[in-house]
Amino acid sequence: xxxxxxxxxxxxxxxxxxxxxxxxxxxxxxxxxxxxxxxxxxxxxxxxxxxxxxxxxxxxxxxxxxxxxxxxxxxxxxxxxxxxxxxxxxxxxxxxxxxxxxxxxxxxxxxxx
Numbered sequence: 001x002x003x004x005x006x007x008x009x010x011x012x013x014x015x016x017x018x019x020x021x022x023x024x025x026x027x028x029x030x031x032x033x034x035x036x037x038x039x040x041x042x043x044x045x046x047x048x049x050x051x052x053x054x055x056x057x058x059x060x061x062x063x064x065x066x067x068x069x070x071x072x073x074x075x076x077x078x079x080x081x082x083x084x085x086x087x088x089x090x091x092x093x094x095x096x097x098x099x100x101x102x103x104x105x106x107x108x109x110x111x112x113x
Contacts (some may be wrong), residue, residue: 040080044077044080049071050073054082055074055084064098065097065100067093068093070089073085
């Protein structure tokens with residue numbers, strides 16, 4: 001029987017095959033090629049930069065409203081996407097932020113009428 005040792009036990013390194021994958025690509029784990037690693041690194045770098053830009057934009061917008069989120073930061077790329085951590089704030093800041101967002105939403109709705 002293929003994949004069995006003389007004792008009849010399956011080898012731990014027995015390759016797995018998948019019906020939709022050609023035989024030469026069916027061994028796990030798959031190692032990335034140099035080009036794939038470069039593409040992944042570039043997408044991670046772009047996601048990090050996008051997070052930094054989003055933090056800067058949000059800090060500027062909050063500043064216009066006289067608000068600060070002390071824990072606002074770039075939390076690095078996750079799955080090639082930027083992630084911004086908003087963090088905690090006081091109830092006063094949260095309520096003021098809700099007012100500003102609501103006012104902005106109402107203004108936007110008025111523009112589309």
